Amino acid sequence: MSLHGGPAPTITHNPHKEPMPLFEYSALTDKGKMVTGIIDCDHAQAVRQRLRGGHLYPVTVSEVSDSHLTTGRFNIGRITSLFKRIDPKDLTLATRQLATLVSAGFTLVASLDTLIQLVETPRLKQIFSRVKDSIEEGGSFAESLSTYPSVFSPIYVNMVMAGEASGTLDVVLERLAEIGERQLALTNRIRAALTYPLLMTSIGILILYFLMTIIVPKMAGIFDDLGQSLPLPTRILLQTGEFLGTFWWIFPLTILLIVTGFKRFKSTPKGALLIDTLLLRIPVTGNLAQKVAVTRFTRTLGSLLSNGVSMLAAMDVAKNVAGNLVLADAAATAANEVEKGGELGEAMSQSGAFPLLAIQMVKVGEKSGKLEEMLVRVANVYEGEVESALESLTSMIEPIIILIMGITVGFIVLSICLPIFEMNQLIG
Numbered sequence: 001m002s003l004h005g006g007p008a009p010t011i012t013h014n015p016h017k018e019p020m021p022l023f024e025y026s027a028l029t030d031k032g033k034m035v036t037g038i039i040d041c042d043h044a045q046a047v048r049q050r051l052r053g054g055h056l057y058p059v060t061v062s063e064v065s066d067s068h069l070t071t072g073r074f075n076i077g078r079i080t081s082l083f084k085r086i087d088p089k090d091l092t093l094a095t096r097q098l099a100t101l102v103s104a105g106f107t108l109v110a111s112l113d114t115l116i117q118l119v120e121t122p123r124l125k126q127i128f129s130r131v132k133d134s135i136e137e138g139g140s141f142a143e144s145l146s147t148y149p150s151v152f153s154p155i156y157v158n159m160v161m162a163g164e165a166s167g168t169l170d171v172v173l174e175r176l177a178e179i180g181e182r183q184l185a186l187t188n189r190i191r192a193a194l195t196y197p198l199l200m201t202s203i204g205i206l207i208l209y210f211l212m213t214i215i216v217p218k219m220a221g222i223f224d225d226l227g228q229s230l231p232l233p234t235r236i237l238l239q240t241g242e243f244l245g246t247f248w249w250i251f252p253l254t255i256l257l258i259v260t261g262f263k264r265f266k267s268t269p270k271g272a273l274l275i276d277t278l279l280l281r282i283p284v285t286g287n288l289a290q291k292v293a294v295t296r297f298t299r300t301l302g303s304l305l306s307n308g309v310s311m312l313a314a315m316d317v318a319k320n321v322a323g324n325l326v327l328a329d330a331a332a333t334a335a336n337e338v339e340k341g342g343e344l345g346e347a348m349s350q351s352g353a354f355p356l357l358a359i360q361m362v363k364v365g366e367k368s369g370k371l372e373e374m375l376v377r378v379a380n381v382y383e384g385e386v387e388s389a390l391e392s393l394t395s396m397i398e399p400i401i402i403l404i405m406g407i408t409v410g411f412i413v414l415s416i417c418l419p420i421f422e423m424n425q426l427i428g
Helices: 044-053 076-083 088-103 108-118 122-136 141-146 154-166 169-226 232-247 250-266 269-281 283-306 311-321 325-339 344-351 356-368 371-427
Strands: 022-028 034-040 057-063
Touching: 022 044, 034 044, 044 057, 088 108, 088 122, 088 169, 108 122, 122 141, 141 154, 154 169, 154 311, 169 232, 169 283, 169 311, 169 371, 232 371, 250 269, 269 283, 269 325, 283 311, 283 325, 283 356, 283 371, 311 325, 325 344, 344 356, 356 371
Parallel strands: none
Antiparallel strands: 022 034, 022 057
């Protein structure tokens, strides 16, 4: 069925190794209602024939590709939409829709077929269509997703792989959608809290740059005419303003190099492990990062266990969700101990990476036979602490920015006023 309620032609199985081109269409139904959709076919004429066979009257048919449209016109907006980054919100929504379809008893291919009609982002439509073709040709869902690493993270692919292996794909998709929704909610809260401080910082930097590169050099000419030695703060201010006016390009270039180097270093296994280790050791953020990772791990593990997934399979999925390699390695070690017959709480305590409260609550859950419920409680406890810590940190940013701006502006004013005070003393 089409996104707009009209009938949509069935997308047939692609027997070729190379996937057929994708075409977006708009068409009219017998009642004159406009419907849209996406379809894979050999060429545009075949698309029109299939639409007519489905009692639809094609209005426009355009290939979803990064070249020309089938009409021969070059659409820059369409091409840009295919190459831009997929919005996490769109991917989370698509995951939720797919989980609902699979949970309702549809086969994976049928669910993807319906999902393609629902997704509005052109590139995401194309990706899911390619994934469906790959599955029809014999590939697994996880393998098909892994060919798009810029869209589907390793966590996403690993969870789908574990879901396929354990026969709980619907549960895993639900969990992925929940993880995405919670991450989006947390990101939105952080953005909302940081919007005002970042705006203040940006305006403050622009004002300081204006003062240092426009006002201060003009004041320098006045001071030169005085023919007297300038105080040290004034000399520092003048030299700084001259440097900023001449070599301003160094700062954005340095930031770009640092960010690029950091991303490349983090993309390596050793670099990612070192960064995650250092992140946990930073006094302020370390505790927060640990709680975030524990929250993800325990909530995922509790959710999977409560839906009938075996302990080892659930541990394999949950460790990939932690988002921190140190916690992930500790979870993997704990899984090995559990596989040997040990208890989860005891195995977690041996790693030294999990908080004491989480370990104690897990042990209580094991003894009471309510491990799944206790794991979810652990996640709820630490999620609340994370939100409180974030609110505290963001509330501290504004006064710190105001303090820094006040000190900087005070230094500028003092540096400008000192020569004037000395000149008044000489005149007096």
